[in-house]
Structures are given as C-alpha cells and as structure tokens.
Amino acid sequence: MSKFTLTASILKRNAEGQSAFVPYMMAGDGGLDVLHERISFLEEAGADAIEIGIPFSDPVADGEVIQEAGSRALRSGVTLRKVMSELQAQTHSIPLVVMTYLNPVLAYGLSDFVADCEGAGVKGLIIPDLPYEESGLLSDVLVGKDIALVPLISLTSSAERIEKIARTAEGFVYAVTVNGITGVRSGFGSDLMDHLTNLKRLSNVPVLAGFGISTPEQVRDFSPVVDGVIVGSAIVTAFHEGDLEKVKSLIQAGRPAVRQ
Numbered sequence: 602m603s604k605f606t607l608t609a610s611i612l613k614r615n616a617e618g619q620s621a622f623v624p625y626m627m628a629g630d631g632g633l634d635v636l637h638e639r640i641s642f643l644e645e646a647g648a649d650a651i652e653i654g655i656p657f658s659d660p661v662a663d664g665e666v667i668q669e670a671g672s673r674a675l676r677s678g679v680t681l682r683k684v685m686s687e688l689q690a691q692t693h694s695i696p697l698v699v700m701t702y703l704n705p706v707l708a709y710g711l712s713d714f715v716a717d718c719e720g721a722g723v724k725g726l727i728i729p730d731l732p733y734e735e736s737g738l739l740s741d742v743l744v745g746k747d748i749a750l751v752p753l754i755s756l757t758s759s760a761e762r763i764e765k766i767a768r769t770a771e772g773f774v775y776a777v778t779v780n781g782i783t784g785v786r787s788g789f790g791s792d793l794m795d796h797l798t799n800l801k802r803l804s805n806v807p808v809l810a811g812f813g814i815s816t817p818e819q820v821r822d823f824s825p826v827v828d829g830v831i832v833g834s835a836i837v838t839a840f841h842e843g844d845l846e847k848v849k850s851l852i853q854a855g856r857p858a859v860r861q
C-alpha cells in the first residue's frame with residue numbers, strides 16, 4: 602500500500618479492474634452552502650477523489666468554463682480561507698485534492714495552510730504555478746503528512762524532465778492531455794496514447810489523464826491506457842445547469858472497463 606491515502610483510493614479502484622475517476626469542482630460556485638452536498642453527491646456517485654478548485658482572480662491555466670465558475674464564486678465572496686473553514690466544519694471519507702494557485706497559499710501562510718488541510722480531510726494538493734524546481738517550498742512543510750503534492754506533466758516537457766517528475770511524483774501523476782488551457786475538446790493529438798503509456802512505465806504512482814475530457818466516450822477511450830481520468834469543465838457545467846444525471850454518467854463511463 603502506498604503511504605498516501607490518495608494513491609490507495611485510486612489503486613483500490615484499479616484493483617477492481619476499473620478506471621479511477623476524479624471530478625473537479627469549483628468551490629463556492631453555487632454558493633459555499635452547496636459544497637458539502639456536492640462532495641457527498643460525487644462520493645456516492647462513485648468518485649475516487651475530488652479535486653476542489655479554489656477561485657482565483659488570475660487563473661492562468663483555466664479555460665472559459667472554469668474561469669466563469671471562479672468568477673461566480675469570487676463574486677459571492679468566496680476565498681481560500683472560507684473554503685478551508687467550510688471543509689474543516691464537516692469532513693468526508695473521500696480524499697479531497699485542493700487545486701489552487703500559489704499566491705493564495707502564500708498569503709494564507711504555508712504551515713497554517715497545511716495544518717488546516719490536515720483538519721479538513723485534504724489528501725492532496727495541485728498547484729499549477731508551482732514549478733517542479735521550486736516544489737521544495739511546499740514539500741518541506743508536507744514531510745510526514747498524508748498530503749501528496751501532485752505534479753502536472755505537460756506534453757511539451759522534455760524527456761528528461763518528464764522522467765524526473767514521474768519518478769518522484771506523489772499521489773498520482775496528472776498527465777495533461779493537451780497543450781493549452783482546461784476546457785472541452787473534440788479530439789486529442791495522435792501521439793497522446795504513446796506519451797501516456799510512457800508515463801505509466803516511468804511512474805511509481807498511478808497516472809491520471811486530464812484536460813479536455815468531457816464525454817462518457819472520451820472517459821472510456823482513456824480507461825485502458827491510464828489508471829484514471831480527471832474531468833473538470835464538463836462537471837462544472839453539469840452542476841451549474843443542475844444536470845446531476847450527466848455527472849453520474851461521466852463517473853460511471855469507465856466502469857466496468859476491461860483493464861489488463
């Protein structure tokens with residue numbers, strides 16, 4: 602068993618012959634009041650971990666759908682601090698992965714942030730603007746904690762860099778499937794499956810694909826190649842429109858998948 606709860610949750614799903622599913626939701630979209638309800642819904646629908654986005658004023662990696670969800674949350678006054686205290690108020694058994702840009706974390710204070718994550722059931726962090734070379738800043742404070750610092754690997758990284766990041770990854774490897782920002786895509790590059798197979802070979806932790814995956818068919822296409830998928834924009838849109846059946850069908854799409 603891995604030392605991280607986050608990894609164990611993904612491996613457990615894979616051990617059942619199924620692909621893991623990690624939905625992304627924007628904290629505070631629809632109001633902070635619905636945060637716990639949505640987490641419970643995703644957990645009951647079969648998610649293996651939940652990526653919780655923190656709204657931020659300058660979300661450089663986010664596409665239109667996530668940006669708009671972030672703006673809605675910001676307009677209603679949602680901050681990292683408010684999300685953390687809401688998460689601490691009621692914990693869930695599903696591992697939570699907080700996705701935030703670095704600035705709000707620095708403003709919060711690194712060690713306060715990590716302590717509050719521990720009290721909130723946060724089992725992983727994704728910080729897209731924290732480069733691998735500077736990850737020591739945070740990993741120093743995470744030593745001995747059950748909070749994985751999940752790295753993103755982009756398609757344009759050099760082979761050397763890919764290898765280094767994959768070998769030292771914690772929690773899982775977030776394999777970014779497209780060049781560019783988050784959001785719905787109709788197709789993927791032809792070399793993508795080779796790239797993902799290579800990442801799986803190099804990595805000691807599960808490899809999850811994310812960016813541009815928005816339909817049950819796409820979820821199914823990825824499930825034989827990687828250990829799971831991350832779906833953001835499609836989930837955010839479905840919640841915004843109140844289409845809970847769509848959320849369920851995305852989560853169930855890779856199951857039962859026939860995996861080797």
Ligand SMILES: O=P(O)(O)OC[C@@H](O)[C@@H](O)c1c[nH]c2ccccc12
Pocket residue numbers: 625652654662663667700729753782783784785811812813814815831832833834835
């Ligand atoms: O929305 P998509 O294309 O399904 O991609 C997932 C993505 O939204 C989520 O993981 C995410 C939202 N913002 C990010 C910033 C960087 C990396 C990842 C993310």
